[in-house]
Amino acid sequence: MQRREFLRLLALAAAAGASLRPGASAAEAANELYELPAFGNVSLLHLTDTHAQLLPTYFREPSFNIGVGAAAGQPPHLVGEAFLKHFGIARGGRLAHAFTCLDFEAAARRYGKLGGFAHIATLIKRLRAARPHSLLLDGGDSWQGSATSLWTQGADMIGAQKLLGVELMTAHWEFTYGMARMKQAVDKELAPIEFIAHNVKTVDFEDPVFKPYSLRSLNGVPLAIIGQAFPYTPIANPRYMMDQWSFGIQERHLQKMIDEVRAKGARVVVLLSHNGMDVDLKLATRVRGIDIILGGHTHDGVPGATVVSNPGGRTLVTNAGSNGKFVAVMDLEVKGGAIADYRYRLLPVFANLLPADAAMAAYIESVRAPYRAKLEEKLALTEGLLYRRGNFNGSFDQLILDASMAVKGAELAFSPGFRWGTSLLPGDAITFEHVMDQTAITYPYSTLTEMTGKQIKSVLEDICDNLFNPDPYLQQGGDMVRVGGMTYACVPHATIGSRITDMRLAGKPIEAGRKYKVAGWAPVAQGASGEPIWEVVSRYLRERRTIPPLKLNLPRLIGVDGNGGIAV
Amino acid sequence: MDERRRVVLRGAGATGALAAALAAGLLKPERVLAATWDENAFRKKDVADALKIIGADDAVASKEVVLDVPEIAENGAVVPVEITSHVPGTTSIAVVIDKNPFPLTSRFDFMEGALPYVKLNVKMGQSSNIRVIAEAGGKHYVAMREVKVTIGGCGG
Numbered sequence: 001m002q003r004r005e006f007l008r009l010l011a012l013a014a015a016a017g018a019s020l021r022p023g024a025s026a027a028e029a030a031n032e033l034y035e036l037p038a039f040g041n042v043s044l045l046h047l048t049d050t051h052a053q054l055l056p057t058y059f060r061e062p063s064f065n066i067g068v069g070a071a072a073g074q075p076p077h078l079v080g081e082a083f084l085k086h087f088g089i090a091r092g093g094r095l096a097h098a099f100t101c102l103d104f105e106a107a108a109r110r111y112g113k114l115g116g117f118a119h120i121a122t123l124i125k126r127l128r129a130a131r132p133h134s135l136l137l138d139g140g141d142s143w144q145g146s147a148t149s150l151w152t153q154g155a156d157m158i159g160a161q162k163l164l165g166v167e168l169m170t171a172h173w174e175f176t177y178g179m180a181r182m183k184q185a186v187d188k189e190l191a192p193i194e195f196i197a198h199n200v201k202t203v204d205f206e207d208p209v210f211k212p213y214s215l216r217s218l219n220g221v222p223l224a225i226i227g228q229a230f231p232y233t234p235i236a237n238p239r240y241m242m243d244q245w246s247f248g249i250q251e252r253h254l255q256k257m258i259d260e261v262r263a264k265g266a267r268v269v270v271l272l273s274h275n276g277m278d279v280d281l282k283l284a285t286r287v288r289g290i291d292i293i294l295g296g297h298t299h300d301g302v303p304g305a306t307v308v309s310n311p312g313g314r315t316l317v318t319n320a321g322s323n324g325k326f327v328a329v330m331d332l333e334v335k336g337g338a339i340a341d342y343r344y345r346l347l348p349v350f351a352n353l354l355p356a357d358a359a360m361a362a363y364i365e366s367v368r369a370p371y372r373a374k375l376e377e378k379l380a381l382t383e384g385l386l387y388r389r390g391n392f393n394g395s396f397d398q399l400i401l402d403a404s405m406a407v408k409g410a411e412l413a414f415s416p417g418f419r420w421g422t423s424l425l426p427g428d429a430i431t432f433e434h435v436m437d438q439t440a441i442t443y444p445y446s447t448l449t450e451m452t453g454k455q456i457k458s459v460l461e462d463i464c465d466n467l468f469n470p471d472p473y474l475q476q477g478g479d480m481v482r483v484g485g486m487t488y489a490c491v492p493h494a495t496i497g498s499r500i501t502d503m504r505l506a507g508k509p510i511e512a513g514r515k516y517k518v519a520g521w522a523p524v525a526q527g528a529s530g531e532p533i534w535e536v537v538s539r540y541l542r543e544r545r546t547i548p549p550l551k552l553n554l555p556r557l558i559g560v561d562g563n564g565g566i567a568v
Numbered sequence: 569m570d571e572r573r574r575v576v577l578r579g580a581g582a583t584g585a586l587a588a589a590l591a592a593g594l595l596k597p598e599r600v601l602a603a604t605w606d607e608n609a610f611r612k613k614d615v616a617d618a619l620k621i622i623g624a625d626d627a628v629a630s631k632e633v634v635l636d637v638p639e640i641a642e643n644g645a646v647v648p649v650e651i652t653s654h655v656p657g658t659t660s661i662a663v664v665i666d667k668n669p670f671p672l673t674s675r676f677d678f679m680e681g682a683l684p685y686v687k688l689n690v691k692m693g694q695s696s697n698i699r700v701i702a703e704a705g706g707k708h709y710v711a712m713r714e715v716k717v718t719i720g721g722c723g724g
Contacts, residue, residue: 234642235720246648248638462719473639474716496695524720 029094030353034126039343040333042218043134044270045127047120048296049322050138051145051173051420052157053437054364056116056351058108058423059323061301063101064391066565067278068492069470073564076277076300076319080567087303098325098348099301101567105385105425115324115349117160118356118364123327123349124164125357131331133219138166138193139296139320140229140274143185144173145420147375147436148367153177156367158189163360168194168214172230172274172297175242176442182242186210196227196272198257199250209245212257215264221334223268224261226254226290230274230297232476238443240526249279249473251286258289267337270294276477277319281308288312291339292330295319297477299389299419301326305344320346323422375433379541382430384549388421388438391467391565392490393482396421396438398550400521400533401484403540408448410519411505412456412486417463417479426549430541435534439521445530446521453510456518457500460488465496483553484519486510490555502556609672615664618672622662624701627708630655635700635711644717646689653702653709658684660703667696692717 024032067077078086080100089095097107098114128134138161143154154177161169169190175182186195198212213226231249234242258269271290273280276298284293289312292305301321308315320328326346333341368375388394397415404413421438424430451459459481466476480490489502503510510516521533541547560566609621619625636650651661661684662675668691676686684702692715699712 232640232720235640235718237720239643239720246642248642252636459719466718476640476720 024093026353029350033094033347033350033353034123036127036130036329036345036347038130039331040341041133042221042223042268042332042334043127043131044292044294044330044332045124045131045134045136046139046272046294046318046320046328046330047137047324047326048139048274048294048320049141049299049420050115050117050157050324051141051322052143052149052154052440053115053146053324053422054117054148054156054160054367056113056119057323057437058113058387058425059115059325060104060108060385060387060389060423061099061101062390063567064565065300066391066468066492066560066563068468071278071281071470071472075302075304075306076298077563077565079565082564082567086564089303094350095303095348098350099303104387104423108423108425111350112352114351116351116356117164117324118361119349119351119354120324120327121164121357121360122354123347127327127329128165133221135168135216135218135225136164136166137225137270137272137294138169139272139294140169140171141173141296141322141420142169143171144176145323145437145440147433147440148371150436150440150442151371152367153181154185155189158185158193159363159367160360161193163363166193168196168225168227168272170195170197170227170229170272170274172233173237173441175229175233175245176237178241178442179244196225197229198226198253199231199247200229201246203244203246206246213261215261215266221267222265223270224264224266225270225272226257226261228254228271228273228275230276230477231279236476236478238524238526241442249275249283251283254283255287255289258287262289268292268332268334268339273297276472276475277302277317278472278475279477280317280319281306282472284308284315284317285310287315290315293317294328294330296322299323301346301348303346305330305342316342316344318344318346322420325349375431375436377432378429379432379435379538380430380545380547382424382426382428382547384426384547385423386428386430386547387423389419390479391417392480392554393552394421395550395552396423397482398484398552399547400438400537401482401553402550403537404446404519404521404533405484407536407540408446408517408519410448410485410517412516413484413519414459415482415484415520416522417467417481419477419479430547432534432538435537435541439532439534439537441522443522443524443528444532444534445523445528446519446533446536447523447528447530448517448519450515451518452512453503453514453516454512456486456510456516457503457512460500460503461496464490464492464499468492468499469496483555485553487553488555489558491558493559501558609675610670612672613670615666615671618664618670619701622672622675622701624662624703624708624710627701627710630702630709630711633700633702633709633711635698635713637698637713637715640716640718641692644692644694647692647715648687649690649698649700650687651685651700653684653704655684655702655704655709657704658702661686662701662703663688663690664699664701665690665692665696666699667694668692
């Protein structure tokens with residue numbers, strides 16, 4: 001980070017911190033947060049990775065977000081106290097709650113839920129009233145993550161995006177509805193929202209599948225927004241669902257698009273990216289001519305823009321969190337054909353500080369009405385905090401692992417390291433909707449397979465390398481597979497093949513040649529089948545009625561003491 | 569995108585493009601190749617042995633050889649590899665995948681005036697370095713990139 005940017009961040013944080021102390025009144029906090037003076041002549045509003053959360057939610061930020069290599073100790077790989085210190089945020093206040101996991105339960109009870117499209121809508125209207133020359137961009141992962149989005153194949157979210165006034169979007173999980181549904185939605189349902197993705201081509205002739213970019217004019221300033229879909233969609237998700245399309249980061253093609261839009265007169269070039277922040281930070285050093293990368297995918301709620309230098313000048317890189325918790329505001333002063341100055345804020349959407357927008361609230365009601373009874377079925381009560389996000393495990397994943405092993409009669413269980421999935425407080429009822437918030441995917445099959453100790457090790461090594469490879473281009477932006485039953489140690493700084501050690505089942509070392517019964521779900525292979533995981537978990541919950549606080553099966557970590565990405 | 573073109577070419581078969589290139593005289597037909605083509609190189613299981621046979625064991629790294637591959641393969645069975653040689657007078661391009669059972673996958677010879685550009689799909693069983701060797705004036709120039717083959721899953 002450049003010194004100037006750091007000082008600007010400090011100043012912003014200090015201003016925000018002034019009345020966002022624990023003692024600030026709701027009215028004071030709302031004014032401090034949302035009465036944001038407009039700056040410059042052009043503004044970009046950005047939200048990303050809402051994961052179809054139409055209603056306000058609790059979402060606990062991670063206590064493990066370890067950075068390796070050059071990323072260690074740098075945003076976004078900071079959590080807890082290290083995060084607060086880096087960004088100069090007061091401990092115990094609203095911002096500390098929005099951005100970190102610290103004292104989560106007490107802070108969640110005090111400050112309430114975040115997000116919800118009716119509250120986001122109110123905030124967007126307020127921001128746009130002061131910013132007549134603005135664009136609203138959605139970075140994708142908007143149509144997946146809830147029961148209603150799955151059951152309507154994203155149609156509920158398309159309606160909400162339109163009502164919100166989204167103008168452009170790109171995608172990742174959207175592709176898991178399949179190519180036919182994507183084309184149908186983009187070609188027939190999405191207008192006036194423009195769908196952009198320069199890095200999706202047909203496998204056979206490499207024809208572009210979508211518009212690569214959009215040229216717009218705001219307040220007389222010509223600007224271009226280029227879309228970057230998640231480059232590893234066919235690898236991280238089932239390839240058969242989009243097997244006629246090829247993705248990838250495609251630096252050279254991106255450079256071509258940038259040169260093309262510059263030649264067409266764009267004075268501001270924005271990449272609406274679903275790369276993940278680590279990939280964006282590397283990309284920004286290698287590609288010339290992008291002014292701003294508005295990023296998502298890795299769900300990093302980062303309060304400031306990171307300034308990256310490259311042969312073409314500098315690029316601002318942001319990441320705007322997830323689950324509807326935040327709306328990002330990038331105010332630009334464009335002078336003499338270039339950005340002269342900017343102000344960036346990532347605003348947490350506190351539902352109790354922003355009244356619900358009536359039209360959006362009514363729309364959400366209409367979406368939920370047909371499914372209400374099913375959604376609201378109370379399956380059990382949780383006595384502990386349930387959450388997912390984190391590098392290695394979360395209590396909601398522990399619950400899924402426990403349920404999988406119990407129902408399937410397995411010795412071990414795997415659960416994918418997704419970064420979406422909301423949180424519940426102790427004493428909350430676990431409804432069917434909450435289970436769907438953790439599991440609503442188009443390949444929800446639960447499985448029981450026999451794997452040798454050697455195969456188990458090789459799977460863990462492979463996934464761990466997707467998380468901790470020091471080259472960001474080889475990271476896929478998910479977290480480590482969650483493991484039930486088996487304990488292990490993990491060395492994040494090691495290389496593939498030597499990160500996973502000391503694998504044990506009930507204290508006894510895992511044997512390479514022995515076969516173990518492993519329960520899992522979300523297989524990416526074609527032809528997989530099995531009872532949907534939400535049925536498995538629901539049955540387990542109905543039988544138990546009460547879920548006590550769960551003990552997380554976390555690996556013993558080696559060699560990462562003092563890493564700013566760990567808060568325990 | 570033109571669906572008709574896709575159907576027509578699908579009917580023409582996968583070898584269509586290559587056949588067209590041969591007909592245009594840009595790639596040397598087999599009978600001409602016979603003199604320089606050492607089939608033995610394709611049977612070697614060791615990278616060094618294969619490189620030696622094609623005379624590329626002393627190849628120097630060159631930015632003039634541009635290799636475009638995905639960082640992570642979407643499908644290990646069909647990994648696209650795009651190569652352009654900017655080395656003047658390039659007469660051949662060879663593709664070697666270190667960890668394949670038979671590392672030398674292909675070699676292309678170019679007649680004078682042919683653009684030294686190749687695009688092909690290769691099969692990879694595991695993560696490996698891909699090296700591309702261009703030959704010009706009896707000298708060899710190499711570019712190398714790693715391509716990762718992963719089981720996937722677990723995306724954010």
